Amino acid sequence: xxxSELQSLYQEIILDHSRQPIGFGLVGNADGSSHxxxxxCGDEVTLEIAIDEHGxxxxxxxxxxxxxxxxxxxxxxxxxxxxxxxxxxxxRIESFRTAMRSRGKIQPDEELLGDAAALGGVSxxxxxxxxxxLAWVAAEDAIAQARA
Amino acid sequence: MRSLRQYSGxxxxxxxxxxxxxxxxxxxxxxxxxxxxxxxxxxxxxxxxQEVNGHPLAYLDSGATSLKPRQVLDAEREFYxxxxxxxxxxxxxxxALATEFFEDARATVARFIGAAEDExxxxxxxxxxxxxxxxxxxxxxxRGGADAVSLRAGDEIVVTEQEHHANLIPWQExxxxxxxxxxxxxxxxxxxxxxDGLDETITERARVxxxxxxxxxxxxxxxxxxxxxxxxxxxxxxxxxxxxxVPHMAVDVASLDVDFMAxxxxxxxAPTGIGVLYGRRELLNALPPFLTGGSMITTVTMERAEYxxxxxxxxxxxxxxxxxxxxxAAIGYLEAIxxxxxxxxxxxxxxxxxxxLAAIEGVRVLGPVAGAERVGLASVxxxxxxSHDVGQFLDDRGIAARVGHHCAQPxxxxxxxxxxxxxxxxxxxxxxxxxxxxxxxxxxxDFFGVRP
Numbered sequence: 001x002x003x004s005e006l007q008s009l010y011q012e013i014i015l016d017h018s019r020q021p022i023g024f025g026l027v028g029n030a031d032g033s034s035h036x037x038x039x040x041c042g043d044e045v046t047l048e049i050a051i052d053e054h055g056x057x058x059x060x061x062x063x064x065x066x067x068x069x070x071x072x073x074x075x076x077x078x079x080x081x082x083x084x085x086x087x088x089x090x091x092r093i094e095s096f097r098t099a100m101r102s103r104g105k106i107q108p109d110e111e112l113l114g115d116a117a118a119l120g121g122v123s124x125x126x127x128x129x130x131x132x133x134l135a136w137v138a139a140e141d142a143i144a145q146a147r148a
Numbered sequence: 149m150r151s152l153r154q155y156s157g158x159x160x161x162x163x164x165x166x167x168x169x170x171x172x173x174x175x176x177x178x179x180x181x182x183x184x185x186x187x188x189x190x191x192x193x194x195x196x197x198q199e200v201n202g203h204p205l206a207y208l209d210s211g212a213t214s215l216k217p218r219q220v221l222d223a224e225r226e227f228y229x230x231x232x233x234x235x236x237x238x239x240x241x242x243x244a245l246a247t248e249f250f251e252d253a254r255a256t257v258a259r260f261i262g263a264a265e266d267e268x269x270x271x272x273x274x275x276x277x278x279x280x281x282x283x284x285x286x287x288x289x290x291r292g293g294a295d296a297v298s299l300r301a302g303d304e305i306v307v308t309e310q311e312h313h314a315n316l317i318p319w320q321e322x323x324x325x326x327x328x329x330x331x332x333x334x335x336x337x338x339x340x341x342x343x344d345g346l347d348e349t350i351t352e353r354a355r356v357x358x359x360x361x362x363x364x365x366x367x368x369x370x371x372x373x374x375x376x377x378x379x380x381x382x383x384x385x386x387x388x389x390x391x392x393x394v395p396h397m398a399v400d401v402a403s404l405d406v407d408f409m410a411x412x413x414x415x416x417x418a419p420t421g422i423g424v425l426y427g428r429r430e431l432l433n434a435l436p437p438f439l440t441g442g443s444m445i446t447t448v449t450m451e452r453a454e455y456x457x458x459x460x461x462x463x464x465x466x467x468x469x470x471x472x473x474x475x476x477a478a479i480g481y482l483e484a485i486x487x488x489x490x491x492x493x494x495x496x497x498x499x500x501x502x503x504x505l506a507a508i509e510g511v512r513v514l515g516p517v518a519g520a521e522r523v524g525l526a527s528v529x530x531x532x533x534x535s536h537d538v539g540q541f542l543d544d545r546g547i548a549a550r551v552g553h554h555c556a557q558p559x560x561x562x563x564x565x566x567x568x569x570x571x572x573x574x575x576x577x578x579x580x581x582x583x584x585x586x587x588x589x590x591x592x593x594d595f596f597g598v599r600p
Binding site (some may be wrong): 019043066 | 553595
């Protein structure tokens, strides 16, 4: 017996991604790489961005931590899929951040973010927003390095 | 105007009116609290009269900070409403009264831990108390201070692998400032201190031995006598982190025979912002001050200053007066129940907690095995579920527990986990709350789908 709020926080798709993550495993030779740590709970994500000859970003990551932080990294990888432009990534990271900071008022844009929109329930739990943002902050940092 | 005696004495009695009616003198002092006594105690805690996420709050995070009874809140409010004034200065009536209350609070703490009044130093918290010792040793070492409190390159500081960061990092820093070497007493796979090699870890070069009385992660009680005996043999100063013991059991510094001891008020019913450093008189007076400024001097010229003896030499600037008064009220509240009875209550619930958790498949209780001595505290690793997720599940049921590394990363790393979920018990904790925690931890495995 658990509340519907808790079930909306931990949707099945989130638990699936946390158990069988997409994009897990670093390959090296990245154009940008960022390690992010949440010192309060020990969540860690290292995320690499590699740019191909068409200017598209590809993502690989490793990490450990709570279901939200790990599922979020996996959902980010799934969203990037077979490659995405840096500008498209910027837009999505910004959109995701806005939803996460909205305390439940703004639903994530499913067309833009795909299944990562399932993380919308996190925004009502202020203490967990940082978990959901961890991979996205790592991506932002890695993208900045790739551009430099 | 009420006299000092009426003030502190009345609070001590008022503080426990309800619980006193339930405790008769015939009750053995080591007898656990009865359900009706616990329920009378709970009525004193406004925090417990609320629901969280649609459930009655089960507050199992007292190891982090305790809830506060009305009597303690009232004592602090009454001080501000009636007696607020600057202490140790001013000739007016309120200033004299405030000073008396402040010093009476010190006397209450001293009596509570079996120390002399001039051996009790107010600090903001235990962390500051430990830093006060570490920085005092640092200053003595740098300026040719007394040998007893000075370190040189080649000297050794010994801690344990169980330590809270607050009793580890100050010593890392002291070692790096003085050229001393930091060593530690390791723990075994169960987290127990390995004392077989004690003589090799605490050698003739050891000058400081700092260790915890009760582990804030494991709930185990350290063999203080063995460690102190070895430290004495080699002439090392002992520093005891008593944050998880003083609030929960009778602690007497004379029989523990430690040189320094630190604890925090906020873990024992008092407000935040008040902590205590006990120090052996001759060592305190050999130690240079940590913070300097007003109220801690005798003569000041433009070039130099002479310092007061302990404890005032460590109490520069405006002090935590209302918090000290409230801490004395908190001690009065605890003593009216009886520290031995509190310890018995918590040991019984701690055993129930550890046994119940150990019986759940996929749940590893860190620290002493079921049946071994532990205080009312247990941390678990739930296979396949991060502690933050367990904590979120518990919160959904109105259960407040601590998740993460509990400021003890090295211990968690040694035990092969990055974090854990901790329940910690206090005077107001019921069997029903302990059972709710056990049941919720078991159910979290269903929710997160890790049950086979």
